[in-house]
Amino acid sequence: MSDLDRRPPLRECGGRDDVAARPVRELLAPRLVALGESTRVRRLLPNLGRRMVGAWCFVDHYGPDDITALPGMQVPPHPHTGLQTVSWLHAGEVLHRDSVGSEQLVRPRELGLMTAGRGIAHSEQSPADHGPTLLGAQLWVALPDASRATAPVFEHHADLPTVTAPGLHGTVILGTVDGTTSPGTTHTPIVGLDLSLAAGTDVRLPLEPDFEYAALTMSGTTHVDGVALDPGSMLYLGCGRSDLRLRTDSAASLMLLGGEPFEEHLVMWWNFVARTGAEIAEARAEWTVGTPRFGTVHNYDGPALPAPPLPSTPLKPRGRTR
Template sequence: MSNLNDNGELVECPNQAGEPTLRPVTSRKSILGSGLPIIRHLPSRDQRLIGPWCFLDHIGPTSLSEENAVDVGTHPHTGLQTVTWLFEGALLHKDSLGYQQVIEPGQLNLMTAGHGICHSEESPPGFSGPMHGLQFWIALPAEHEDTEPAFAHHTDLPQWEQDGIHITLVVGELAGQASPAKVFSALVGADIQAPEGGSLTLPVPASFELGLCINEGSANLEGRMLDVGELYYLGQGREQLSLTLEPGSRVMLLGGEPLHQPVLLWWNFVGRDQERLEQALADWNRWPNNRFGDVAAYQGKPLSAPTLDPQVRLK
């Protein structure tokens, strides 16, 4: 989706790594578009990145009707991949490559922006009902920032049961499993559900920064209760992760190896230096443009980019 609620706020995204830790990330609640409640976990003032993950919106839970349907107009992206993962509801993706794809729970929409793409996101025609899910951005390594844009929809992701707990590997690698989704750095994104509750231990690479997003219920890590609606930063250096989940709990494990490069964020653009972001901004404002194209299937005007003061230096 679009980074709409920051209104052009200067947001720095330095790499963060270190020893194992456990602390909540300061998040912000806001309303997107015509009434979609979100919790913006990343970027935060106290946590810019977790591995290469630089943006995370927890969408809902809420109930939608035609009156408050999702309608995020055409907007651009560069230097990132978007990961859309729903627990309830449906979204319709349209992009400048010509793809139109409805996503439903258990399916993955993965859009690679690379050098530049634009897309829109809407409720499917006639949709009403519950909406709950996550949307992430993965910052691309410098050598892949200008890769060709792409879109993929995955319905057959690795799933397995461990100690009565259901795990779906959305992207990356975990416990000897690998998602078919194409990514450009070492990372993990795994949905962990415990309908009846239980405990499990997962092996994780010590080189990964890790985070846990508590989407339903509650979890216990290292004797500490983790509350629903929160994102927790776990740092780096663990070789395993031991969790106890209350019945009905659902958490997302995310993380990966730090990119060891600057990661700057302005509106919907990600890049390793400010000049790249300024160029993307200028290219988008030059409408119609050759870099991003247009979403011909979307019925509405493209979104306007916030102004970046040339005197301000992102860091």
């Protein structure tokens, strides 16, 4: 997953000073961003009002897009450092290729999890023989300092554990929910849960009070703690909740993201997560000149993404919220 913004700002994220220590209802408005040749996404994190939820530091929602006569997702090879990417589909397929030799078709409700560590490059494409619809989310998880220089690796988990309640079916993407744990590798206390709700569902989902949470509606309209959420809307929920009420009048789906507030301060720019502006500049320079750090994505027909120019202004600390 790439940030294709040609003028990406430097952002400082992380720290606990601005975490909502109590339950809140903070609606985050998306920003429309072009991704590749034919895909537009709704960028929900980082947001002017909120930059992280636990270790989740980047969230894009896209679709449903009719790609019957279009190429679909077409993101050329690009680099990442200091993070994990999470590919999550509700409709369509995405072919992942990376510089550690992975070539994997990711289908709906299968987990494509790439740990960039010290550096990796990858591409994402809808296959030539693709379905008519594309709907999903792309997310990043910030790696803590102890893990951010680890060797890059890609995981694909086709069968994920589930949780159920009357009218609710949940797939555990990352972390543990009500004693059920995903096989995906995590480096901080975190949770990602995909939820399908039948018409007329009214349930309470158990939560960890020490985690902060946000809910993202994927399709239909959901009522999260009494707030109506349309597709592509995200509601930040803060901390201090032992459960969460979910209600819907018609069939709907949503994602619940959460985790312990991320204590370390980060610098994010383009596709890099680091600790200083100097580290960002070094990663950009290495990608530009083609050092071995990021490797090569083979079998991709086309050039890699060039790095945009660094901003002329120095990094200004902004914290987790505006």
